[in-house]
Amino acid sequence: MSYNRKTRPTVNECVEGILSGDRILLSRTITLIESQLHEDNQLARQIIEKIMPYTGNSTRIGITGVPGVGKSTFIESFGNLVVGQGHKLSVLAIDPSSKKSGGSILGDKTRMESLSKNENAFIRPSSARTSLGGVAHKTRETLLLCEAAGYDVIIIETVGVGQSEIAVHEMVDFFLLLMLAGAGDELQGIKKGIMEMADGIAITKADGENMNAAKKAKAAYQNALHLFPAAESGWSAKVVTCSANENTGIREIWQLIKDYGKKVKQNGYWQERRNRQNVAWMYEGIDEYLRTGFFNHPAIKSELGKITKQVENGQISALKAANHLTQIFEQKSING
Numbered sequence: 001m002s003y004n005r006k007t008r009p010t011v012n013e014c015v016e017g018i019l020s021g022d023r024i025l026l027s028r029t030i031t032l033i034e035s036q037l038h039e040d041n042q043l044a045r046q047i048i049e050k051i052m053p054y055t056g057n058s059t060r061i062g063i064t065g066v067p068g069v070g071k072s073t074f075i076e077s078f079g080n081l082v083v084g085q086g087h088k089l090s091v092l093a094i095d096p097s098s099k100k101s102g103g104s105i106l107g108d109k110t111r112m113e114s115l116s117k118n119e120n121a122f123i124r125p126s127s128a129r130t131s132l133g134g135v136a137h138k139t140r141e142t143l144l145l146c147e148a149a150g151y152d153v154i155i156i157e158t159v160g161v162g163q164s165e166i167a168v169h170e171m172v173d174f175f176l177l178l179m180l181a182g183a184g185d186e187l188q189g190i191k192k193g194i195m196e197m198a199d200g201i202a203i204t205k206a207d208g209e210n211m212n213a214a215k216k217a218k219a220a221y222q223n224a225l226h227l228f229p230a231a232e233s234g235w236s237a238k239v240v241t242c243s244a245n246e247n248t249g250i251r252e253i254w255q256l257i258k259d260y261g262k263k264v265k266q267n268g269y270w271q272e273r274r275n276r277q278n279v280a281w282m283y284e285g286i287d288e289y290l291r292t293g294f295f296n297h298p299a300i301k302s303e304l305g306k307i308t309k310q311v312e313n314g315q316i317s318a319l320k321a322a323n324h325l326t327q328i329f330e331q332k333s334i335n336g
């Protein structure tokens with residue numbers, strides 16, 4: 001298909017391109033989603049509405065773990081297996097650190113090298129420099145675009161260091177927690193709540209000298225999981241060991257995800273979880289709309305810098321400043 005690279009693609013170009021699996025138009029539409037420009041977001045919204053009937057047909061997998069646990073190596077190995085079985089895989093990332101550093105650790109080009117060369121794999125790091133809520137919202141929309149483009153396995157990766165796991169959990173069907181053997185939970189910064197959310201735990205780097213420690217960790221985590229209340233899904237989280245380096249345990253994890261899917265599709269939980277996620281998505285959409293509408297409003301843009309300085313200097317209280325700005329916004333919105 002021919003289209004001008006410099007101007008924005010039209011809604012129909014994007015829709016047709018995505019539905020025919022055109023990776024360039026898929027990427028360009030994701031860029032519209034991630035854009036800070038209101039017009040781009042509006043365009044993206046129209047595209048998403050049109051592709052909605054073609055979404056929903058993937059297995060959405062969330063993967064989290066502390067930096068160094070082996071996420072990218074695991075995804076490379078797991079991804080190659082899945083793609084090798086004829087699936088189309090998309091790897092998206094929610095990277096809470098990108099706001100600060102500007103550059104995303106998940107965007108490192110050397111990560112997932114062989115997978116990124118595979119034409120049936122689409123890897124997209126998060127580049128949005130916005131609030132976690134904003135990134136999560138954009139990732140959810142990106143996920144839908146990938147589904148419409150025919151990707152039937154979607155991985156959403158995040159660094160396990162805080163709130164982002166919850167955001168990921170709210171948009172996936174299966175949540176996989178990667179853990180290192182030998183490091184205490186407190187060292188890994190993994191909270192009990194995160195373990196409770198997991199549908200599966202994989203102890204990584206179960207190879208060489210680390211093998212015994214990995215087996216011990218597996219038993220310990222399995223015991224710990226027994227103490228949690230039964231999950232609504234009727235599925236009890238499983239713990240496995242794996243080595244991405246030696247390609248062991250990877251197949252078992254894929255099987256586990258498929259077993260999970262089968263079970264919860266039968267008992268209705270799969271759809272129930274997605275329905276609940278749709279409600280969360282609606283709220284995120286409202287938040288995002290109000291936030292961008294507010295901060296992009298010319299009246300707010302012109303006042304915000306001045307008022308921020310006044311708060312910094314103690315000339316006005318934070319509460320007064322917030323009231324002042326929201327009043328300006330309300331008046332201008334009513335009066336146009």
Ligand code: GDP
Nearest residue numbers: 066067068069070071072073074205243244245
């Ligand atoms: P991430 O930060 O969670 O994405 O972790 P990486 O995938 O970048 O891996 C961190 C380090 O662990 C790298 O030096 C990898 O080579 C190493 N690593 C990853 N997977 C394995 C594994 O299965 N076995 C061993 N022994 N090392 C691994």
